[in-house]
Amino acid sequence: MSEFLDLLRQYDVAHAFWVNLQLTFWGGLLALGIGTVLAVMRISPLTSLRWAGATYVNLVRNTPLTVIMVFLVLAVWTQLGVTLSGDFTSNFFNFAVAGLGVYHAAFVCESIRSGVNTVPVGQAEAARAIGLPFLAAARIIVLPQAFRGAVAPLGNTLIALLKNSTVAAAASVAESSGTMKTLIEFHPDYRWQVFVTFAIGFVVLVIPIGLATTWLSRRLAVTR
Amino acid sequence: MRKHTIGALALAATAALTFSACSSGSVGNEAGSSDTANTADGGGKTIRIGIKYDQPGLGFQDGANFTGFDVDVARYVAGKLGYTEDQIQFVESPSAQRESMLQTGQVDMIFATYSITDARKEVVDFAGPYFVAGQDLLVSADNTDITGPESLEGKNLCSVTGSTSAQKIKDQYPGVNLLERPGYAECATALAAGQVDAVTTDDIILAGLAATDANKGKLKVVGAPFSTERYGVGIPQGSDQCEAINTAIGEMIEDGTWEQLIEKNTEGTGYTPNDAENPPAQDACS
Numbered sequence: 001m002s003e004f005l006d007l008l009r010q011y012d013v014a015h016a017f018w019v020n021l022q023l024t025f026w027g028g029l030l031a032l033g034i035g036t037v038l039a040v041m042r043i044s045p046l047t048s049l050r051w052a053g054a055t056y057v058n059l060v061r062n063t064p065l066t067v068i069m070v071f072l073v074l075a076v077w078t079q080l081g082v083t084l085s086g087d088f089t090s091n092f093f094n095f096a097v098a099g100l101g102v103y104h105a106a107f108v109c110e111s112i113r114s115g116v117n118t119v120p121v122g123q124a125e126a127a128r129a130i131g132l133p134f135l136a137a138a139r140i141i142v143l144p145q146a147f148r149g150a151v152a153p154l155g156n157t158l159i160a161l162l163k164n165s166t167v168a169a170a171a172s173v174a175e176s177s178g179t180m181k182t183l184i185e186f187h188p189d190y191r192w193q194v195f196v197t198f199a200i201g202f203v204v205l206v207i208p209i210g211l212a213t214t215w216l217s218r219r220l221a222v223t224r
Numbered sequence: 225m226r227k228h229t230i231g232a233l234a235l236a237a238t239a240a241l242t243f244s245a246c247s248s249g250s251v252g253n254e255a256g257s258s259d260t261a262n263t264a265d266g267g268g269k270t271i272r273i274g275i276k277y278d279q280p281g282l283g284f285q286d287g288a289n290f291t292g293f294d295v296d297v298a299r300y301v302a303g304k305l306g307y308t309e310d311q312i313q314f315v316e317s318p319s320a321q322r323e324s325m326l327q328t329g330q331v332d333m334i335f336a337t338y339s340i341t342d343a344r345k346e347v348v349d350f351a352g353p354y355f356v357a358g359q360d361l362l363v364s365a366d367n368t369d370i371t372g373p374e375s376l377e378g379k380n381l382c383s384v385t386g387s388t389s390a391q392k393i394k395d396q397y398p399g400v401n402l403l404e405r406p407g408y409a410e411c412a413t414a415l416a417a418g419q420v421d422a423v424t425t426d427d428i429i430l431a432g433l434a435a436t437d438a439n440k441g442k443l444k445v446v447g448a449p450f451s452t453e454r455y456g457v458g459i460p461q462g463s464d465q466c467e468a469i470n471t472a473i474g475e476m477i478e479d480g481t482w483e484q485l486i487e488k489n490t491e492g493t494g495y496t497p498n499d500a501e502n503p504p505a506q507d508a509c510s
Contacts, residue, residue, distance in 0.1 A: 074410060078417045088380065088401035169385050172404045181320055181386025188323040189346035 004193050007183065016179040017201055023096055023165040023175065028158055030101025035108025039146075040138055042109065043116055053109065061106040069099045069170040096168035100161060107157045115150025116142060120224070148220040155213025159206050176201065271307045273298045274317030274325055274334035274458070278407055281432015281489045282337055290314050292432065293489040294455075297354050297473075298335040300481060301457070304472035305465070320386065323347050326460045333465065334458035337429060339388065340507070349510060350456035351469035354476075356501035357426035358449025359389050362433060364415065365444045370422055372448040376400045380420040382411035389425040392451060408433055416442065426453050428486075431495035440492055449498050456507075466509035477503040 008014075041053035060068075072095045076082045084094035119142050127137035147154075166177035176198060183194045275294055276283035282292040295314070302312050317325050317336050325331045326348045337357070340350045361381075363370050370376065377399040383390040385404040393402050403420055405411050411423040412433050423430065427449050434443040457469050476482050482503050 070410075073405075074413065078414045078419045081419070088403075092403070169404070170406055172385075174404070178385045178404065182391055184320045185386050185388060186341075186391065187343050188348075189343050191323060191347075 004190055007187060007190065008197065011179055011183055013176070013179060013183075013197070013201075016174065016176040017205070019093075019173065019175040020162065020165045020168075021205070023093070023100060023168050023173065024158070024162045026097040027100030027104065027165065028161055030097060031104035031108045031157070031161065034101060034105035035112060036143075038105060038109035039112035039116065040135075040143075042113055043138070043142075045134055057106045057109055060103060061110075063103075065099065065103050065164055065167045066170050068103050069096065069167055072099050073171050092172040093168075096165075096171040096173045099171060100165060100168070104157055104161045104164070107160065108154065111150045111153035111157055112143075112146055114153055115146035115148070118149035118222070119145045145222050148222050151213055151217035151220055155209060155217070158213070159209050162205060162209065163202060270311045270313045271302055271305070271333070272313045272315050272331045273302065274315050274322065274331035274336055276318070276336045277316040278409065279337065279429055279432060280409075280436045282429055283335070284432075285316075291489075293355070293428065293485055294335040294337065296485045296489065297476070297482075298333075300476050300485075301333075301335075301469055301472040304475065305468055322458055326458055329460065332459070333469070336458075337426060337453075338456055338458045339453040340456040344458075345510075347461065349459050349461050349463055349466060350507070351459060351466040351509065352456035352473055352506055353454035353504045354457065354473045354482075354506075355428065355455040356498060356504045357428045357453040357455060358498055358501075359392060359424060359451040359453070360427035360430055360449045361446040362412070362415065362423040362430040362443055363421065363446060364418075365442055367421070367444075370446060372446065373397055373400075373424075373450050376422065379422065382414050382420040382423045383425060384408055384411070387425060388453070389451075393424060412436075412439060412443070422446075427495070428490070428497065431490040431493045434493040434495070435490055445493065445495055447495075452501065454504065470506040470509065473506055 038053045038056055041049040042057070044050060044053075073092070077091075077095060083091050084098065085091040123141055123145065124137060127141040132140065166175060168175050169178040169181075180194060180198045184191045187194070275290065275292075275298060277285040277290075279292065279294075283294040284290065284292045298314075299309070299312065303309075315325070315331050317331060317334050319336075322334055322336060322338060323344065326334060333351075335354075338344075338350075339357075340353060344350070361370060361373070361376075370379070373393075373396070376397060378401070380401045380403060381393060382403040382405060383393060385406055390402060390404055393400055403411070403414065405414070408423065408425060408429060411420070414420045415423050416439065423433070427445055427447075430445045433439060434445060457473075459465055459469070486497060
């Protein structure tokens with residue numbers, strides 16, 4: 001057992017999980033930004049914006065994340081020569097964050113839209129009645145209530161994002177799934193322990209997120 | 225209500241743990257029972273051989289056909305063990321699944337660039353080796369400044385996620401920019417596009433990549449191997465096939481087939497296996 005713990009230290013498993021958390025944080029931030037813009041587009045009165053938002057969501061949501069990652073690295077970096085950072089390693093980290101952000105933005109958008117549905121139509125009508133234009137009504141009246149109603153689905157998206165951050169291995173980021181592969185390559189005699197360790201690692205990370213978002217969604221829910 | 229949620233979560237976690245514990249136990253049992261099954265139909269029926277599907281020149285799926293050195297050696301050895309061509313069933317065995325596939329009896333033997341290591345010997349047995357490869361570098365044909373791993377400082381290098389070769393670079397040459405891809409074909413693409421300066425893994429895999437139609441004449445193997453990878457035949461622990469496989473490999477080397485197969489699968493790349501190590505003598509069976 002102590003030999004196995006040494007292995008985990010030698011291959012720096014803790015750091016690998018830390019990379020996943022960093023990917024999740026930055027990817028989540030990017031997804032929240034893009035997703036909010038998309039959600040506003042999808043509830044806007046302009047047909048063309050609604051259409052553009054819907055197209056993005058349907059296109060990106062139905063594309064496998066691995067395909068997006070491989071596209072970013074093989075097409076955008078390899079063939080087009082686009083780089084997101086001067087440093088070789090952080091370049092791929094940034095690509096992975098971009099891939100995660102772009103992909104999960106579609107889910108964030110739909111979560112927020114579900115939150116918008118919890119806001120009674122009367123709220124938007126009242127905003128219109130006092131003369132607020134669309135953007136101001138969305139910013140001041142609708143979105144603050146929508147976010148409070150969308151905490152639970154956003155939490156689900158965050159959990160999915162954390163688990164999906166392992167796909168960053170396809171973008172050459174040294175994170176937990178790549179480390180797991182290396183460990184199995186060198187120490188097949190420990191492969192069950194390795195597998196269980198990584199599975200538990202993710203359970204330990206995911207459960208607090210689930211508990212926190214459930215608690216927050218109850219606390220923040222608008223009582224009507 | 226909240227207590228309820230936590231209870232449910234705890235239950236789910238325990239269930240997950242029990243499940244994984246169960247599956248590891250049952251896998252061990254299966255390995256035992258399938259072993260006896262294998263020996264029972266040793267003379268007839270089919271033999272399932274694990275190979276790589278994505279390594280041109282070694283184990284490669286080309287439509288319905290399988291080509292490459294590993295595949296050819298597997299056919300020869302299976303032939304010597306008394307199996308005809310249509311009794312051989314090839315199964316894909318990716319690196320990370322090779323031990324599990326042998327233990328659960330999904331395959332009878334594995335010819336898949338499977339290096340003999342002590343850690344692996346803890347869980348599977350090996351016959352062979354039938355080839356000794358070495359980690360080497362693949363560069364574009366007109367490159368002259370990369371002569372070995374020492375000349376890689378500050379250069380971009382590509383290898384496969386989780387592979388022995390990738391780890392060796394990380395451990396011993398930290399000044400190298402390492403790009404990790406899921407497969408070698410993607411590394412070759414990045415090399416052809418000029419985004420990486422070299423691809424690294426075992427020399428014979430690189431020779432196979434260089435020999436594909438898309439890369440012919442554009443890429444070359446540097447030819448300065450800096451590790452020793454002894455490719456063995458993976459068999460389930462306690463298998464009685466080891467001696468027979470070793471005899472077959474010995475005959476293959478003696479009658480000149482071994483050399484022919486190497487030439488056939490690396491044709492046009494100017495690749496020659498490391499003479500000091502090849503052809504290898506087979507280890508004694510445990």
